[in-house]
Each structure stands twice: as C-alpha cells, then as structure tokens.
Amino acid sequence: MSKHILKHLAIIMDGNGRWAKKRGLNRTKGHEQGAEIIREITRYCAKYPTIETATFYAFSTENWKRPKLEVEFLMKMLDKYLKDELATYQEHNIRFQAIGDLTSFSKSLQKRIKETEELTKNNTSLTQVLALNYGGRAEITYAVNTLIEQGKSHLTEEDISSALQTPYSDIDLLIRTSGEERVSNFLLWQLSYAELYFTPTLWPDFTAKEMREIIENYEQRSRRFGGI
Numbered sequence: 001m002s003k004h005i006l007k008h009l010a011i012i013m014d015g016n017g018r019w020a021k022k023r024g025l026n027r028t029k030g031h032e033q034g035a036e037i038i039r040e041i042t043r044y045c046a047k048y049p050t051i052e053t054a055t056f057y058a059f060s061t062e063n064w065k066r067p068k069l070e071v072e073f074l075m076k077m078l079d080k081y082l083k084d085e086l087a088t089y090q091e092h093n094i095r096f097q098a099i100g101d102l103t104s105f106s107k108s109l110q111k112r113i114k115e116t117e118e119l120t121k122n123n124t125s126l127t128q129v130l131a132l133n134y135g136g137r138a139e140i141t142y143a144v145n146t147l148i149e150q151g152k153s154h155l156t157e158e159d160i161s162s163a164l165q166t167p168y169s170d171i172d173l174l175i176r177t178s179g180e181e182r183v184s185n186f187l188l189w190q191l192s193y194a195e196l197y198f199t200p201t202l203w204p205d206f207t208a209k210e211m212r213e214i215i216e217n218y219e220q221r222s223r224r225f226g227g228i
C-alpha cells in the first residue's frame with residue numbers, strides 16, 4: 001500500500017485550561033505553555049518534507065464568550081508571539097498567514113498580523129496559518145455573500161472554494177488534543193475528506209514525538225475518497 005502524502009495538517013489545540021487547572025495554576029499559564037508548543041510543532045512541520053501548510057486553531061468565533069480577562073490575555077499573548085516569532089519565521093523560512101475575521105481585533109494587533117504576513121510572504125518551507133476569530137460557518141457565509149455581490153448565481157463547488165479565505169490544499173489530517181472529539185466550527189468545508197485523529201494529550205503536553213507517531217499512523221491509513 002502506498003503511503004499517503006501529508007501536505008496540509010490542521011490542529012485544534014485544546015486543553016490549555018485543564019492543563020493549568022491540574023497544576024493549580026491560572027488558565028493563562030496553560031495558554032503560555034501552549035504557545036511554546038505551537039513553536040515546537042511549527043518547527044517540526046517546517047522540517048517535515050511533505051508538509052506545505054499547518055493550520056492551527058488559536059481563537060474561534062465562539063471564544064469571545066470567555067471571561068474578558070482571558071480574552072484580553074489571549075490577544076496580548078498573540079501579539080507577543082508574533083513579535084517574538086518573526087526571527088524564527090525568517091530563520092526557518094516559514095511564511096505566516098492569518099485566517100478569520102481580524103476586524104474585531106485592536107488596530108495594533110491587526111497591524112502586527114499584517115506586518116508579519118508581509119515580512120514573511122516569500123518564505124517557502126512551510127505556511128503556518130493561525131485561525132484567529134475564525135469560524136467555519138462564518139467563512140462559508142462570507143464567501144457566498146461575496147459571490148452574490150459579484151452577481152454570480154448557480155454557484156459551483158469551485159466558486160465557493162475559491163471565495164473562501166483559504167487558498168490552500170484540502171486538509172489531509174486533523175488532530176485535536178485534549179480528548180474532545182468534535183470539530184468546533186473549524187474548517188468545515190476544507191475538512192470534507194480529512195483523516196481525523198483525537199488524542200487525550202492536553203495541548204501543553206503535546207510533543208514532536210507524538211506528532212511523528214500520529215503522522216506514521218496517518219500514512220498507514222487507507223484513504224479511499226469514496227472509491228474502493
């Protein structure tokens with residue numbers, strides 16, 4: 001059986017709060033440790049020969065329901081992450097892109113995101129995509145409205161795909177940490193034929209070693225895409 005090539009990996013990074021709670025720490029400590037893991041896994045993906053895109057779910061359209069202080073902390077952490085990470089993006093030849101509705105973020109955070117995208121746009125070893133204020137339904141609805149405004153009717157799948165915010169290949173493998181087995185409004189369109197992998201490991205405990213084992217598992221799977 002030939003191995004399946006892994007081009008686009010998506011990760012729902014879940015379990016930061018539970019990780020902190022287990023240690024008697026504030027939830028924010030779990031998010032801080034979680035940011036370290038994004039760094040490690042992104043570097044792993046950049047080195048992995050076939051992976052072109054790694055999309056990380058960092059903040060959903062539903063996460064605004066969290067306490068104001070936690071949301072503010074996440075915004076500050078994101079700004080710091082992008083600031084600190086720029087040197088690494090350049091050193092490891094990683095292109096950064098954001099998906100989601102960024103207009104709800106502060107002007108300074110929007111500026112940081114745009115600048116980081118611009119400064120890394122010619123990097124080619126990996127595209128790291130952060131999903132920020134992202135929701136799969138919101139993305140599809142926005143795409144359809146854009147097409148309607150352009151006067152299109154009788155939409156095809158290709159029309160919708162091309163109007164989405166995600167010009168990447170379809171997801172090959174989706175990993176969710178923390179034992180929850182749901183999609184939580186992530187990349188609904190792009191996940192149609194993704195292989196799903198759920199691990200009980202909390203995101204702050206996730207390692208490159210586990211990532212390697214999951215990829216090995218993925219490569220052994222039989223992807224039939226409706227065929228036999």
Ligand code: IPE
Nearest residue numbers: 013014015016017018019058
């Ligand atoms: C994932 O961890 C990070 C974000 C959603 C921002 P959680 O914060 O959801 O952690 P749990 O699920 O409460 O443990």
Ligand code: IPE
Nearest residue numbers: 012013014057058059060184
């Ligand atoms: C999904 O995790 C969103 C992110 C990882 C950013 P949540 O913790 O918000 O999802 P639910 O509430 O358990 O579905």
Ligand code: MG
Nearest residue numbers: 014015016017
């Ligand atoms: Mg969670």
